[in-house]
Amino acid sequence: MASLNQKDLLGIAQLSVEEINLILDTAEALRQVADRPIKKVPTLRGKTVINLFFEPSTRTRSSFELAERRLSADILNFAVSTSSVSKGETLLDTARNLESMAPDVIVVRHSSAGAPHMLGRVCRSSIINAGDGMHEHPTQALLDALTIRQVKGRLEGLKIAIIGDIAHSRVARSDTILFHKAGSQVWVCGPPTLIPWDFDKLGARITGHIEEAIESADVIMMLRVQHERQNEAFFPSTREYYNFYGLTRERMRMARKDTIVMHPGPINRGVEIDSDVADAPYSVILDQVANGVAARMAVLYLLSGNAGLKPRKLAR
Amino acid sequence: MQIILRQGRIVDPSQKLNRVVDLGIDEGRVAEIAPRIRKKGRKEIDARGLVVCPGFIDMHVHLREPGREDSETIESGTAAAARGGFTGVACMPNTTPVNDSEAVTSFILERAREVSRISVYPIGAITKGSQGETLAEIGEMYRTGIVAVSDDGHSVQNNQVMRRAMEYSRLFDLPIIDHCEDRDLAAGGCMHEGYYSTLLGLRGINPAAEEMHVVRDCILARQTGARVHIAHISTRRSLESVERAKKEGISITCEATPHHLLLTDAQVTSYDTNFKMHPPLRSQDDVDALVAGLCSGAIDAIATDHAPHNINDKMLEFDRAPFGIVGLETAVSLVLDRFVRTGLIGLERMVELFSTSPARILKLERGTLAVGSWADITVLNCEQAIEVKSSEFLSRSRNTPFDGWRLVGGPAMTIVRGRVVWTV
Numbered sequence: 101m102a103s104l105n106q107k108d109l110l111g112i113a114q115l116s117v118e119e120i121n122l123i124l125d126t127a128e129a130l131r132q133v134a135d136r137p138i139k140k141v142p143t144l145r146g147k148t149v150i151n152l153f154f155e156p157s158t159r160t161r162s163s164f165e166l167a168e169r170r171l172s173a174d175i176l177n178f179a180v181s182t183s184s185v186s187k188g189e190t191l192l193d194t195a196r197n198l199e200s201m202a203p204d205v206i207v208v209r210h211s212s213a214g215a216p217h218m219l220g221r222v223c224r225s226s227i228i229n230a231g232d233g234m235h236e237h238p239t240q241a242l243l244d245a246l247t248i249r250q251v252k253g254r255l256e257g258l259k260i261a262i263i264g265d266i267a268h269s270r271v272a273r274s275d276t277i278l279f280h281k282a283g284s285q286v287w288v289c290g291p292p293t294l295i296p297w298d299f300d301k302l303g304a305r306i307t308g309h310i311e312e313a314i315e316s317a318d319v320i321m322m323l324r325v326q327h328e329r330q331n332e333a334f335f336p337s338t339r340e341y342y343n344f345y346g347l348t349r350e351r352m353r354m355a356r357k358d359t360i361v362m363h364p365g366p367i368n369r370g371v372e373i374d375s376d377v378a379d380a381p382y383s384v385i386l387d388q389v390a391n392g393v394a395a396r397m398a399v400l401y402l403l404s405g406n407a408g409l410k411p412r413k414l415a416r
Numbered sequence: 417m418q419i420i421l422r423q424g425r426i427v428d429p430s431q432k433l434n435r436v437v438d439l440g441i442d443e444g445r446v447a448e449i450a451p452r453i454r455k456k457g458r459k460e461i462d463a464r465g466l467v468v469c470p471g472f473i474d475m476h477v478h479l480r481e482p483g484r485e486d487s488e489t490i491e492s493g494t495a496a497a498a499r500g501g502f503t504g505v506a507c508m509p510n511t512t513p514v515n516d517s518e519a520v521t522s523f524i525l526e527r528a529r530e531v532s533r534i535s536v537y538p539i540g541a542i543t544k545g546s547q548g549e550t551l552a553e554i555g556e557m558y559r560t561g562i563v564a565v566s567d568d569g570h571s572v573q574n575n576q577v578m579r580r581a582m583e584y585s586r587l588f589d590l591p592i593i594d595h596c597e598d599r600d601l602a603a604g605g606c607m608h609e610g611y612y613s614t615l616l617g618l619r620g621i622n623p624a625a626e627e628m629h630v631v632r633d634c635i636l637a638r639q640t641g642a643r644v645h646i647a648h649i650s651t652r653r654s655l656e657s658v659e660r661a662k663k664e665g666i667s668i669t670c671e672a673t674p675h676h677l678l679l680t681d682a683q684v685t686s687y688d689t690n691f692k693m694h695p696p697l698r699s700q701d702d703v704d705a706l707v708a709g710l711c712s713g714a715i716d717a718i719a720t721d722h723a724p725h726n727i728n729d730k731m732l733e734f735d736r737a738p739f740g741i742v743g744l745e746t747a748v749s750l751v752l753d754r755f756v757r758t759g760l761i762g763l764e765r766m767v768e769l770f771s772t773s774p775a776r777i778l779k780l781e782r783g784t785l786a787v788g789s790w791a792d793i794t795v796l797n798c799e800q801a802i803e804v805k806s807s808e809f810l811s812r813s814r815n816t817p818f819d820g821w822r823l824v825g826g827p828a829m830t831i832v833r834g835r836v837v838w839t840v
Contacts, residue, residue, distance in 0.1 A: 190728070191732065212736060213687070213734065214616065214618070217687045218733065232617070234618075235618075270617060273615075296613070302614070
């Protein structure tokens with residue numbers, strides 16, 4: 101099987117369509133491991149993976165950990181609190197320390213955009229970005245694409261509406277870049293205060309009206325409002341937000357019959373999505389979770405063995 | 417005669433001079449300029465092929481002493497300045513403690529007398545502790561030797577305080593140097609707000625944060641008659657406002673830094689913190705406007721905003737690292753290579769930007785080589801190929817985005833009051 105000719109997975113922006121398809125095809129093949137009585141393959145036996153999480157995370161970290169275990173890697177979990185900018189160990193020192201343990205892959209999540217890029221420059225091991233600030237969350241976009249491909253059979257030509265807090269969402273960025281590369285028609289929707297400048301240049305159409313986003317959409321991707329990243333008021337109240345941007349059953353009536361609803365989680369029932377919608381048959385939120393493990397297995401598999409390659413230049 | 421510089425090309429816009437001549441120095445002052453000086457100098461300098469200019473003045477540097485001597489000291493910062501071709505620097509008051517009193521001003525001046533081979537012109541704070549609330553003792557500092565006031569790094573947010581500062585500064589005819597930024601609009605950002613901040617997921621600094629304060633300063637300068645100087649101007653619209661105000665006769669000037677003239681926000685894609693500065697690197701459109709202003713005369717001076725940061729502080733995640741880069745040891749070569757060599761500006765204009773204008777704005781008896789004036793001289797070699805090597809900097813800090821750049825042209829000798837303080 102082919103492999104990715106790069107050391108790190110820092111973002112979707114640096115991947116070609118061929119590389120994205122390679123990861124998705126690989127994930128498709130690896131997905132069957134979950135259906136076996138013994139859910140393990142020896143692919144990464146003898147390889148060491150460090151999970152370095154500077155931000156609290158349950159779902160992404162568990163998903164990576166499960167992916168690593170199913171591939172038989174040796175795992176080291178490192179949770180670092182950075183709640184206060186302390187005079188403690190710097191990111192680079194932490195990285196150098198971990199490097200001395202000779203890992204093959206470091207999976208990193210950090211609240212600062214670009215932190216994995218900094219590690220990628222100094223580390224021999226492959227760096228996988230598991231979410232950096234408001235920048236990218238590439239494995240989430242890959243699992244989203246995998247899920248859509250399974251249901252719809254393709255990404256090309258689909259209308260995909262991403263609705264919610266676009267500004268603070270790394271998922272919105274990675275998803276938009278991936279879907280645009282794959283030939284989908286990406287719509288981004290939210291209050292104008294939560295749409296960053298020039299987001300259209302990432303390949304999305306922008307609207308402030310949810311009806312316009314939902315109309316004839318094949319996929320609706322709901323994002324939660326990230327109160328923890330906001331240090332000012334972007335909209336008047338949660339109530340008003342729900343009234344204008346909440347995905348309700350009534351609004352779903354405007355959608356096509358075969359529209360699917362997605363959400364990267366964690367969902368806030370009654371804020372951006374109604375329970376009725378989240379639990380409806382057209383919701384594939386739980387398929388996303390299952391696919392997360394497969395997508396991450398694929399990335400781990402395709403990057404393992406690439407430690408020591410020169411870091412790839414960032415795309416402009 | 418103390419020193420004779422033989423057959424250099426003297427470029428001195430103050431005398432409309434651009435000719436190959438001899439220049440004699442005696443008792444620290446320019447004694448004679450003539451095609452051939454017959455007398456012998458105690459020191460004879462062969463300046464053939466070199467350009468002899470009135471001493472360059474960097475009107476915006478941070479020397480970090482007192483308080484952050486791990487990043488820079490008056491000694492190391494002025495040594496870096498001399499190496500960079502500067503005969504004088506104006507140092508910003510954001511030290512620890514802030515230069516908001518006569519005591520700190522005299523400390524800086526005394527320390528400079530002890531360790532600096534170039535002139536140090538302190539800038540006092542506008543407000544106590546640069547907190548933006550109550551006026552600092554501007555008069556006392558003026559008597560001690562400040563050349564301007566500024567709350568650089570923290571723009572004065574309160575418009576009434578700024579108005580009072582402008583009114584009060586007129587008493588001493590001190591320029592107010594404003595780092596223009598509305599704090600609320602800047603919203604804790606760490607790079608220019610635009611396509612790249614969106615792509616990179618970094619909080620943006622809205623350019624309107626600068627532009628609104630520039631407009632505010634124009635309005636208040638008109639009303640009060642104060643002399644206002646806009647520090648490190650960085651956007652097209654800021655510059656347009658300054659130009660408009662100048663046309664209306666308002667007493668306003670501005671400076672630009674080499675990095676805002678040469679780099680754009682696209683460079684931040686590497687997340688290299690040496691591209692993090694305040695104001696941030698702007699869009700290509702802004703850079704184009706600044707370069708046009710450099711040529712047209714809309715920009716009065718080039719200043720470096722030399723901001724040394726110890727490597728441990730600077731090598732952090734992008735949003736956590738401090739703002740600023742060093743500039744003293746790269747500015748002259750960058751301008752020679754990128755603007756003079758390319759024909760965008762002439763040497764006369766370069767001397768205006770680095771010497772004549774800063775001296776005029778700060779009212780220093782400098783910026784000219786007229787007979788009788790202080791012999792502060794920057795000698796340039798326009799043909800010399802150099803490679804920027806941060807490891808060779810005399811500054812204590814290495815935070816430059818220009819490391820490894822190959823440039824043609826640079827300082828060859830720095831003379832302060834008739835004393836050669838640095839030579840290649």
